[in-house]
Amino acid sequence: xxxxxxxxxxxxxxxxxxxxxxxxxxxxxxxxxxxxxxxxxxxxxxxxxxxxxxxxxxxxxxxxxxxxxxxxxxxxxxxxxxxxxxxxxxxxxxxxxxxxxxxxxxxxxxxxxxxxxxxxxxxxxxxxxxxxxxxxxxxxxxxxxxxxxxxxxxxxxxxxxxxxxxxxxxxxxxxxxxxxxxxxxxxxxxxxxxxxxxxxxxxxxxxxxxxxxxxxxxxxxxxxxxxxxxxxxxxxxxxxxxxxxxxxxxxxxxxxxxxxxxxxxxxxxxxxxxxxxxxxxxxxxxxxxxxxxxxxxxxxxxxxxxxxxxxxxxxxxxxxxxxxxxxxxx
Amino acid sequence: xxxxxxxxxxxxxxxxxxxxxxxxxxxxxxxxxxxxxxxxxxxxxxxxxxxxxxxxxxxxxxxxxxxxxxxxxxxxxxxxxxxxxxxxxxxxxxxxxxxxxxxxxxxxxxxxxxxxxxxxxxxxxxxxxxxxxxxxxxxxxxxxxxxxxxxxxxxxxxxxxxxxxxxxxxxxxxxxxxxxxxxxxxxxxxxxxxxxxxxxxxxxxxxxxxxxxxxxxxxxxxxxxxxxxxxxxxxxxxxxxxxxxxxxxxxxxxxxxxxxxxxxxxxxxxxxxxxxxxxxxxxxxxxxxxxxxxxxxxxxxxxxxxxxxxxxxxxxxxxxxxxxxxxxxx
Numbered sequence: 001x002x003x004x005x006x007x008x009x010x011x012x013x014x015x016x017x018x019x020x021x022x023x024x025x026x027x028x029x030x031x032x033x034x035x036x037x038x039x040x041x042x043x044x045x046x047x048x049x050x051x052x053x054x055x056x057x058x059x060x061x062x063x064x065x066x067x068x069x070x071x072x073x074x075x076x077x078x079x080x081x082x083x084x085x086x087x088x089x090x091x092x093x094x095x096x097x098x099x100x101x102x103x104x105x106x107x108x109x110x111x112x113x114x115x116x117x118x119x120x121x122x123x124x125x126x127x128x129x130x131x132x133x134x135x136x137x138x139x140x141x142x143x144x145x146x147x148x149x150x151x152x153x154x155x156x157x158x159x160x161x162x163x164x165x166x167x168x169x170x171x172x173x174x175x176x177x178x179x180x181x182x183x184x185x186x187x188x189x190x191x192x193x194x195x196x197x198x199x200x201x202x203x204x205x206x207x208x209x210x211x212x213x214x215x216x217x218x219x220x221x222x223x224x225x226x227x228x229x230x231x232x233x234x235x236x237x238x239x240x241x242x243x244x245x246x247x248x249x250x251x252x253x254x255x256x257x258x259x260x261x262x263x264x265x266x267x268x269x270x271x272x273x274x275x276x277x278x279x280x281x282x283x284x285x286x287x288x289x290x291x292x293x294x295x296x297x298x299x300x301x302x303x304x305x306x307x308x309x310x311x312x313x314x315x316x317x318x319x320x321x322x323x324x325x326x327x328x329x330x
Numbered sequence: 331x332x333x334x335x336x337x338x339x340x341x342x343x344x345x346x347x348x349x350x351x352x353x354x355x356x357x358x359x360x361x362x363x364x365x366x367x368x369x370x371x372x373x374x375x376x377x378x379x380x381x382x383x384x385x386x387x388x389x390x391x392x393x394x395x396x397x398x399x400x401x402x403x404x405x406x407x408x409x410x411x412x413x414x415x416x417x418x419x420x421x422x423x424x425x426x427x428x429x430x431x432x433x434x435x436x437x438x439x440x441x442x443x444x445x446x447x448x449x450x451x452x453x454x455x456x457x458x459x460x461x462x463x464x465x466x467x468x469x470x471x472x473x474x475x476x477x478x479x480x481x482x483x484x485x486x487x488x489x490x491x492x493x494x495x496x497x498x499x500x501x502x503x504x505x506x507x508x509x510x511x512x513x514x515x516x517x518x519x520x521x522x523x524x525x526x527x528x529x530x531x532x533x534x535x536x537x538x539x540x541x542x543x544x545x546x547x548x549x550x551x552x553x554x555x556x557x558x559x560x561x562x563x564x565x566x567x568x569x570x571x572x573x574x575x576x577x578x579x580x581x582x583x584x585x586x587x588x589x590x591x592x593x594x595x596x597x598x599x600x601x602x603x604x605x606x607x608x609x610x611x612x613x614x615x616x617x618x619x620x621x622x623x624x625x626x627x628x629x630x631x632x633x634x635x636x637x638x639x640x641x642x643x644x645x646x647x648x649x650x651x652x653x654x655x656x657x658x659x660x
Contacts, residue, residue, distance in 0.1 A: 041387055046493045046564070047425035047549055048391035048485070053383055057371055061378035062434040062482055064472050095377035104392040106436075106480045142394050145475055150436045152392055152482030155378070163376045219377055234376070 017118060018111030022141050025115060029122060037135040039101070049137035051102050051154075059098030059155035063089045067146040075189050076197045078117045081149070082124025087200040088221070089153040090132055091271040094203045095219040097162045097211025098155035100134035105151050108144035121149070132204055160211045164234035167216035167276035169304040173239060174285070176210075176273045177201050177294050179224055180252030180260060183267025188255070200271035201294065207273055209288050210296075214275035223266040225309050225321060228274060228300075232307035235276070240310045241265065241300035243319050262321045265311060276302050347448060348441030352471050355445060359452060367465040369431070379467035381432050381484075389428030389485035393419045397476040405519050406527045408447045411479070412454025417530040418551070419483040420462055421601040424533045425549040427492045427541025428485035430464035435481050438474035451479070462534055490541045494564035497546035497606035499634040503569060504615070506540075506603045507531050507624050509554055510582030510590060513597025518585070530601035531624065537603055539618050540626075544605035553596040555639050555651060558604060558630075562637035565606070570640045571595065571630035573649050592651045595641060606632050 017025060030045045042050035065071065065085050076084065090100045105125060109118060126136045134153070181198045188195040203219075210217060218231045224246070228239050243261045252267070253260045277285050289296045300312075313319030347355060360375045367373075372380035395401065395415050406414065420430050435455060439448060456466045464483070511528045518525040533549075540547060548561045554576070558569050573591045582597070583590040607615050619626045630642075643649030 041491060042426070042493055046495075047422040047547075048389045048428065048483075050387050050389050050426060050428075050487065050491050053388050055385065057380050058383050058388075058432075058484070059378045059380050060432060060434055060467055060482075060484065062436045062468060062470050062480075064436050064438065064470055064480070066438070066472055066474055069473055092377040096372070096380060098378065098380075102390060104390055104482055106392045106394050106482075108394065108396070108478075137390055138392060140392050140394055140480075142396055143399055144396055144478075145398075148438075148474075150392070150394070150470075150480040152390075152434055152436075153378075154388070154390065154484065157380065161371060161380050163372055165376075217377075 015115045016111060017109055017113045017115055020115050025118065026141060029119070033126060033136060040135055040137055044136065044138045049102070051137060053101070054156055056156040056158060057161055059093045059096050059157055061089055061092040062150065062152045063092065064148060064150040066148040071197060078120035079124030080196070080199060082121040083128040083199055084197065085149040085151050086125050086128040086132070087202065088271060089151045090204060091200055091219040091221070093153055093155035094207030095217050095273055096157065097160055097208055097217070098157045099204050099208060100129065100132045100153055100155045102135055102137045102154045103129050103151060105136065105139040105149055107139060107141045108146070108148040109141070110145060111143060113147065132202070158208055162211045162214045162217040164216055164218050164231045167231055167235035167237050167302045168278065169237055169302055171215050171276040171278050171302040172282070172298050173228065173241070173300040173302065174275050174277060174296050175220070175224065175247065175299050176203055176206050176296055178247045178249040179220065179270050179272060180264030180267045181249035182269035183263060184249065184252040184255050203271070203273050203294070206292050206294055209292060210273060210275050213277055213281040213284050213288060215278055216276040218274050220270045220272045220274060221268060223268045224264070224274065225266050225311060229307070229309045231274065231276065232309060236307060238303045238305040238308050238310070239300055240303055240312055242312050244314055245297065245299050247295055247297040262319065265321050345445045346441060347439055347443045347445055350445050355448065356471060359449070363456060363466060370465055370467055374466065374468045379432070381467060383431070384486055386486040386488060387491055389423045389426050389487055391419055391422040392480065392482045393422065394478060394480040396478040401527060402519070408450035409454030410526070410529060412451040413458040413529055414527065415479040415481050416455050416458040416462070417532065418601060419481045420534055421530055421549045421551070423483055423485035424537030425547050425603055426487065427490055427538055427547070428487045429534050429538060430459065430462045430483055430485045432467045432484045433459050433464055433481060435466065435469040435479055437469060437471045438476070438478040439471070440475060441473060443477065462532070488538055492541045492544045492547040494546055494548050494561045497561055497565035497567050497632045498608065499567055499632055501545050501606040501608050501632040502612070502628055503558065503571070503630040503632065504605050504607060504626050505550070505554065505577065505629050506533055506536055506626055508577045508579040509550065509600045509602060510594030510597045511579035512599040513593060514579065514582040514585050533601070533603050533624070536622050536624055539622060540603060540605050543607055543611040543614050543618060545608055546606040548604050550600045550602045550604060551598060553598045554594070554604065555596050555641060559637065559639045561604065561606065562639060566637060568633045568635040568638050568640070569630055570633055570642055573641060573643050575627065575629050577625055577627040592649065595651050
C-alpha cells in the first residue's frame with residue numbers, strides 16, 4: 001500500500017500547472033475547498049462570490065507577496081507562503097480594529113510550477129483564513145514569470161475603528177510581541193545561511209482589544225521607525241522611541257548582540273501592532289494587557305512638533321539607526 | 331506659459347518610479363484621489379479602508395491584467411489600461427446581478443516605469459470606477475518585472491443574485507452587445523498591424539436588469555463557446571449555439587468576412603453577458619430589452635444531456651470552430 005501511495009505521490013509531484021491547465025487546476029481545487037461559512041451565498045467557482053455581511057463597517061485591504069521581492073525559493077515552504085499571504089493582510093485589518101471575514105486570492109505562477117506546490121499554497125492560505133474565522137471565497141490564476149499571490153481581504157469592525165491619525169502629544173507608544181525576527185531571518189538567508197521566514201504573528205484579537213483604547217494604530221511592515229513615522233505624519237505629531245525598551249526577538253539578539261535593538265528598530269515584516277494611548281486610558285490598557293495573549297511593551301511617546309521620529313539610546317541621547325525601513329523602489 | 335508647461339510636462343515624463351519611490355508616488359497619488367463617497371469612513375492611505383455597506387448581499391471578485399499576458403506595450407494607452415482593469419472586474423460583478431461599490435488596486439511595476447504612466451493608469455481606473463458609482467479605496471505598489479494590475483472589486487446586489495447554475499432545458503440563450511471585436515484587435519496587433527484593444531462594454535445596468543429574468547448568467551471572457559460551457563457544467567445541461575445568429579462586431583466582420591462568426595464564437599475578452607431565460611419570462615425580457623441600452627440577441631438554447639456545447643452552422647448542421655476559448659497554461 002505504502003509503495004502505491006509513494007508512486008502516486010511522486011506522480012503528483014511531477015504534474016505541472018502547464019499540464020493540468022488553468023481550468024483543470026481551478027476545477028480540482030474547488031472540489032476541495034470547504035464551505036462551512038453560512039454567510040457565503042455563492043462561493044468560489046462562479047463569476048464572483050456573494051456573501052451576507054453584518055451591519056458592521058467593512059474593512060478592505062490588499063497586499064502582494066512576490067517571489068524575488070518578498071521571498072525567494074527555499075526561504076519558505078509552500079503551505080507557509082499561503083499562511084503568510086493571509087496573515088500579512090490580516091495584519092492590516094487588525095491595525096484598523098477589524099476581524100477578517102472573506103478573502104480573494106489572485107495567483108500568478110509559471111507553467112512549470114508543480115501542481116502539488118500550488119495546492120499546498122492554497123491549502124495553507126485556506127487553513128489560516130479558517131483559523132481567523134474567515135473564508136476563501138474566490139480567486140484567479142494567471143501565467144506569469146514568478147510565483148506571486150495578491151490577496152484582497154474583507155473584514156468587519158466589531159467595535160471602534162482606529163486609524164493612523166489621532167495620536168496626540170503626551171500619548172505613550174506601545175508595541176505587541178517582539179521585533180527583528182523576520183529581519184534576522186532575511187539577513188541570514190541573504191547571506192546563504194539556512195533559515196526560514198517566520199510566520200507573521202496572529203494579532204486579530206489583540207487589534208480588536210487595543211482599538212478600544214488607542215488614539216491611533218498601525219502595523220509594523222516597513223520597520224518600527226518608518227511605520228511610527230507614517231503614524232506621526234497622519235497625526236501631525238512627532239515621536240520618540242527608546243531603543244533600550246524595544247522588545248527584541250531572541251533570534252535577533254542572538255545574531256546581533258548589542259546591536260540587536262538598533263536593527264530591530266528598522267527591520268521590516270514583523271507585523272506587530274503599534275498603538276498610541278492617551279494617559280487617561282492607561283488603566284484600561286493595563287486590564288486589556290493581562291488578557292491580550294501576547295507581550296505589550298511601552299517603547300516611546302508622542303511629542304508635539306514636526307512629524308519626525310527621534311530614536312533615543314542609553315541615557316536618552318539621540319541614537320543612530322540604519323536607513324529606516326523599506327521602500328520597494330529605493 | 332505654454333513653453334513653461336511643455337518643460338514641466340517633459341520633466342514629469344522623465345521622472346521614473348525608481349526616483350520617486352513607493353511612498354513618494356503613493357503620497358502624491360493620495361493628494362489627488364477624490365473622496366466624494368459618503369459611505370467611505372477611511373479612504374486610501376491607512377492600513378486598510380473602512381466603508382459602510384448597505385444590507386444588500388456583497389459581490390466579491392478579483393482579476394489581473396498583466397503585461398505580456400493580457401496586453402503588450404503599445405496595445406493600450408495607460409488611461410485605457412486603468413479603465414480596462416476596472417471594467418473586466420465590473421463585468422464579473424454584473425454577471426451576478428451586482429453593481430460595483432469599492433475597489434482596491436494592487437499595482438506591480440518596474441522601477442523604470444515613468445511616474446506619469448502610472449498616474450494615468452490610476453486616473454483612468456478611478457474615473458471608470460466613479461462612472462460606475464464606485465470608489466477606489468485602497469491599493470498597494472510593489473516592484474516587479476512588468477506592469478500588472480490586480481483589482482479586487484466589492485459590489486452590492488440590488489436585486490436577484492444570478493449564478494452560472496440554474497439554466498434548464500428549454501431556456502433560450504441571449505447575449506448582450508457584439509462579439510469578436512477584442513479578438514480581432516488582438517489578432518491584428520499580434521500580426522504587427524496598428525490597432526488598440528477596445529474598452530470592455532459597460533454592462534452594470536444591463537446585468538441588474540437581466541438578473542430579474544435569467545435562470546443563469548455568465549460574462550464572456552474566455553470566448554462564448556467556452557463560457558457557455560462553464561454555464562452548462564454548473565447547471566448540468568447542454569447547449570446549442572447558432573453561428574448565423576451571433577451578433578458579430580463590425581471590425582471582426584470586416585477582417586474575416588464569412589469566417590467572422592466562427593471566430594467570434596471562440597474569441598475572448600468581449601465581456602458581454604450571456605443569460606439563459608425560461609420561456610415564461612420571455613414577455614418580461616422583451617420589455618426589459620427595450621430599455622437595456624445595448625443589443626440583446628438570441629443565440630441558442632439550453633438542451634438536456636451532458637454539459638457540452640454544440641455549435642450549429644447554416645441549416646442546423648454541426649459547425650467546426652477553432653479550439654474553444656482561452657486557458658492561461660494551454
